[in-house]
Amino acid sequence: MKNNWDFLKKFTHARIALGRVGNAIPTKELLNFRLAHSRARDSVWTELDEMKLNGPFISTQSQCVSKKEFLLNPDKGRELDSNSRQKLEKLAKETPALDCLLLIADGLSAEALHTNANSFVEIFTAELKKTGLKMGPVILGRYARVALGDEVGEIFKARSVVMLIGERPGLASSQSLSVYFTYEPSKGKTDANRNCISNIHSQGISPLGAAQMSVYLLQQALTKHLSGVGLKVEYPNEYQRILTP
Amino acid sequence: MAAFKNLGEMLAKASPFRSGDVLAGVAAESEKERVAAQIALAEVPLKDFFRFPLIPYEKDEVTRVICDSWDERAFQPVSHLTVGDFREYLLDTRTTESEISALAPGLLPEMVAAVSKLMRNQDLIAVAQKARVVTRFRSTVGKKGHLSIRLQPNHPTDDVKAITAAILDGLSYGCGDAVIGINPATDSLERMIELQKLLSHLIESLSIPTQSCVLGHVTHQLEAIKRGSPVDLVFQSVAGTEITNQSFGVNYQLLCEAREAALDLKRGGDQVMYFETGQGSCLSAQGHHGLDQQTLEARAYGFARVFRPFLVNTVVGFIGPEYLYDGKQILRAGLEDHFCGKMLGLPMGCDVCYTNHAEADQDDMDSLMTLLGVAGCNYFMGVPGADDIMLNYQSTSFHDACYVRDVLGLRPSPEFEAWLEKIKSEKEGLLKAASQLLPGNK
Numbered sequence: 001m002k003n004n005w006d007f008l009k010k011f012t013h014a015r016i017a018l019g020r021v022g023n024a025i026p027t028k029e030l031l032n033f034r035l036a037h038s039r040a041r042d043s044v045w046t047e048l049d050e051m052k053l054n055g056p057f058i059s060t061q062s063q064c065v066s067k068k069e070f071l072l073n074p075d076k077g078r079e080l081d082s083n084s085r086q087k088l089e090k091l092a093k094e095t096p097a098l099d100c101l102l103l104i105a106d107g108l109s110a111e112a113l114h115t116n117a118n119s120f121v122e123i124f125t126a127e128l129k130k131t132g133l134k135m136g137p138v139i140l141g142r143y144a145r146v147a148l149g150d151e152v153g154e155i156f157k158a159r160s161v162v163m164l165i166g167e168r169p170g171l172a173s174s175q176s177l178s179v180y181f182t183y184e185p186s187k188g189k190t191d192a193n194r195n196c197i198s199n200i201h202s203q204g205i206s207p208l209g210a211a212q213m214s215v216y217l218l219q220q221a222l223t224k225h226l227s228g229v230g231l232k233v234e235y236p237n238e239y240q241r242i243l244t245p
Numbered sequence: 246m247a248a249f250k251n252l253g254e255m256l257a258k259a260s261p262f263r264s265g266d267v268l269a270g271v272a273a274e275s276e277k278e279r280v281a282a283q284i285a286l287a288e289v290p291l292k293d294f295f296r297f298p299l300i301p302y303e304k305d306e307v308t309r310v311i312c313d314s315w316d317e318r319a320f321q322p323v324s325h326l327t328v329g330d331f332r333e334y335l336l337d338t339r340t341t342e343s344e345i346s347a348l349a350p351g352l353l354p355e356m357v358a359a360v361s362k363l364m365r366n367q368d369l370i371a372v373a374q375k376a377r378v379v380t381r382f383r384s385t386v387g388k389k390g391h392l393s394i395r396l397q398p399n400h401p402t403d404d405v406k407a408i409t410a411a412i413l414d415g416l417s418y419g420c421g422d423a424v425i426g427i428n429p430a431t432d433s434l435e436r437m438i439e440l441q442k443l444l445s446h447l448i449e450s451l452s453i454p455t456q457s458c459v460l461g462h463v464t465h466q467l468e469a470i471k472r473g474s475p476v477d478l479v480f481q482s483v484a485g486t487e488i489t490n491q492s493f494g495v496n497y498q499l500l501c502e503a504r505e506a507a508l509d510l511k512r513g514g515d516q517v518m519y520f521e522t523g524q525g526s527c528l529s530a531q532g533h534h535g536l537d538q539q540t541l542e543a544r545a546y547g548f549a550r551v552f553r554p555f556l557v558n559t560v561v562g563f564i565g566p567e568y569l570y571d572g573k574q575i576l577r578a579g580l581e582d583h584f585c586g587k588m589l590g591l592p593m594g595c596d597v598c599y600t601n602h603a604e605a606d607q608d609d610m611d612s613l614m615t616l617l618g619v620a621g622c623n624y625f626m627g628v629p630g631a632d633d634i635m636l637n638y639q640s641t642s643f644h645d646a647c648y649v650r651d652v653l654g655l656r657p658s659p660e661f662e663a664w665l666e667k668i669k670s671e672k673e674g675l676l677k678a679a680s681q682l683l684p685g686n687k
Contacts (some may be wrong), residue, residue: 006677014398016629029630043599074268191530199635203401
């Protein structure tokens with residue numbers, strides 16, 4: 001049966017103009033949905049593979065020892081295990097004052113990190129270099145939640161932390177990353193202290209665009225001495241274009 | 246009571262099993278202890294919840310808002326009852342709808358949470374069905390025999406054409422009568438204003454009796470209002486403790502300010518707030534004060550009601566398996582939240598949903614949606630194909646809305662239904678509008 005609404009599909013990859021049988025979706029769409037769900041479910045359990053990341057980076061792990069523990073204990077995912085903490089404390093002593101620390105972490109999708117982190121890190125590092133701001137070594141976090149960045153930032157006494165982390169997989173994409181940005185990171189900071197750029201993947205905001213936006217955000221925050229809900233971000237026109245691919 | 250240190254502990258241990266309470270370390274340690282707590286709770290006089298606030302008045306703004314807005318006179322009809330008696334009073338067929346509605350301002354969230362912990366799922370449905378809450382902006386939501394839908398056309402880059410296409414698709418299934426509400430992907434103020442203008446334009450040009458909302462942070466919405474952007478409903482996530490609200494960057498004063506600003510625009514009605522909540526948010530923000538997540542959720546409703554919201558919904562499975570592990574826990578929580586919200590006088594809807602790391606699937610959503618439809622839930626979400634491509638979770642779809650309205654004999658909001666009839670009577674109606682709004686692509 002021809003669907004008169006089909007032309008709408010070219011504007012979005014959302015599940016629109018699916019057609020209907022009675023009140024339900026056609027069998028083909030029903031099975032498409034189940035297939036996408038099965039993929040997303042499987043990707044939740046994908047382990048971080050450091051070989052898929054370009055580096056260099058310093059590897060760390062949260063207090064979780066397995067994916068299952070990570071999924072059920074968010075608290076443990078917010079704190080470093082003792083080996084990682086010692087490693088970073090030692091490194092911090094040898095590191096001069098930092099404007100920014102970049103953390104990359106698996107979060108709920110290691111697959112997202114494997115696919116999109118390399119280009120983000122490369123561009124972010126290059127863009128930041130142009131501004132003259134000092135960035136520390138890239139830290140990699142396994143079984144990490146967003147707030148792990150607070151502890152790591154605190155150890156280095158960094159002026160800010162940029163956390164690139166795998167989002168929970170959706171049906172349309174299991175390769176989506178988010179950037180969480182915190183000014184003067186320290187343990188106990190809350191979401192109200194952070195800014196976020198989400199949906200970084202091939203059908204969302206490109207890793208390139210997100211890296212440029214992150215550097216802009218960082219500069220704004222360092223000038224205004226804050227991050228979070230108090231920081232009203234007004235991206236100039238060139239960044240608006242990033243949002244409209 | 247001897248076996249339990251205080252009311253908070255008793256409530257937590259009486260709560261049906263869920264992962265978030267285990268994570269917080271407040272759950273009963275055995276099934277036997279859970280039932281012992283329920284037996285003890287049944288004997289607690291309702292009055293005790295006023296005499297012993299679970300979080301001290303001096304320490305928590307939410308407690309203050311709840312206590313200061315409590316209407317003692319409305320409480321009188323049930324002031325002599327225990328929690329166990331209260332359950333029986335609510336279920337008694339002689340207790341009328343108007344008696345239950347009149348109680349709402351006299352009930353504290355903790356009383357309502359307590360009685361829900363003694364109730365079976367069918368009790369939560371039977372009583373909620375008697376507690377209708379009707380609100381009005383351009384459409385009327387919550388009337389008996391009606392079910393509304395929030396059209397949720399989110400897109401990962403907030404692309405205006407993509408969002409327009411999803412809205413038109415949703416309208417064609419009769420969705421959008423609760424609100425057309427977009428969660429923006431970024432915190433860009435300009436983009437938020439652009440989306441507000443888009444929604445306002447669509448609603449006006451097609452004369453749709455509905456309202457719009459762009460669900461950014463409340464401070465952004467305030468700023469947008471100051472810049473003259475067309476804002477119908479003001480949205481904010483709220484929770485049951487001051488610490489958690491702080492982590493959301495909000496407090497009572499700020500919400501009052503936002504409400505006043507939206508009222509000043511006089512765009513439709515005097516119910517202008519839209520709140521979302523969900524069990525587990527307090528633990529997630531480390532602001533739970535040793536209480537269980539369902540009691541804290543009810544406190545969020547006690548806080549929300551002073552703002553006379555147009556819409557409130559729990560986003561029941563959104564937060565993840567650390568708090569609600571599987572389909573069974575999500576289903577129970579959805580029924581509890583709807584019941585507690587309605588008992589406290591809120592126009593309660595539900596985002597029936599789950600994430601991909603939870604042990605749940607669309608079958609579980611079918612069950613919860615159908616049960617909540619029977620319970621008289623004000624509205625559900627309408628997401629294209631149930632798959633939110635921006636927030637990365639699964640909710641309920643436009644098709645699901647058609648299904649649940651059909652099997653339960655429920656209709657859209659009256660004004661919206663009349664508009665749908667009118668559109669259908671016109672040649673090509675909505676389809677023609679669609680090809681005009683998104684031209685050159687037929």
